[in-house]
Amino acid sequence: MAANAATDARVTDVSFYDVDDTHHHEAGGSTMLGFWIYLMSDALIFATLFATYGVLSTSYAGGPSPREIFELPLVAVNTGLLLVSSITYGFAMIAMQEGNLRGTQLWLALTGLLGIGFVGIELFEFTELIHEGATPQTSAFLSAFFTLVATHGLHVTFGILWLGVMLVQLSQRGLHPENQRRLMCLSMFWHFLDVVWIGVFTFVYLLGVLR
């Protein structure tokens, strides 16, 4: 009884400071919003690269046009890989929510492999283009193309590195709140890159081949 009264007193004290906000102030509470705003600034970088590509996309300077060099089947496979990696990451987050460490690790590893496949195919595409003489130095169109697509690819590469680090963290320390927070940030990063890729395959590849 006495203990109960003491607890009650403490609780009232706490509620005196903690007026109406019971769940917005624990550690890392604003991390998600901060990371989201970083992603939005990243979106602005991509916006300038898309705008540059849009302006320069018909400046061939005697070099090849998109129709001559883009291979849509390859791009379709790449798009598929990134799309599937989105849902495997989603399943990793659900496994994390259920406190299932093994499941989280498996889905994350699968996501990482799909990401590596994506970057691998992109590098293959770039080397093919360069072998055909379609280098970034050939025309303004190709400079803008390589800048935009490689910036996205570089983001995916860093996402894969981050994913690898998280797998190590998970195997060492498990699903503690800090790791959960990091995985939520990486989740946003990964899905955000998928959204940028929608712009790339539509505006660069599909519209390029149509032209």
Add this chain to the structure above:
Amino acid sequence: MNDATQTPDAHGHAQAHGHLSRRGYLIGFLLSVVLTAVPFWLVMTGVLQDAQTTAILIVAFAVVQIIVHTVCFLHVNTQSEGGWTLMAYAFTAVVVLIVIAGSLWIMYHLNTNMMPMTAEMGAGS
């Protein structure tokens, strides 16, 4: 009682983006598969003879797919982070549109209003 409500709250904040569900991800995935496959199919088979119509259609598909990804995968809605992710998203979308559409508009008019010039004129002098 206070303890009972406090603990899940302090712990459950990791799910600030709403409760994640398998259903939500699956719906988003199926929609995005369709929204990706149709534009690729339109361009690769060229079913619609008219390039202009095809272009308008695939841009429309891209816009819809971006919205689907934003809602189903990024969980942007009026509730997450007290609506601030949505605010930041809307602001960014406006700036992105201004940057891209504005650049294209200005450079298009710059090009069409330039005096005709051939490659030799530029290289020769």
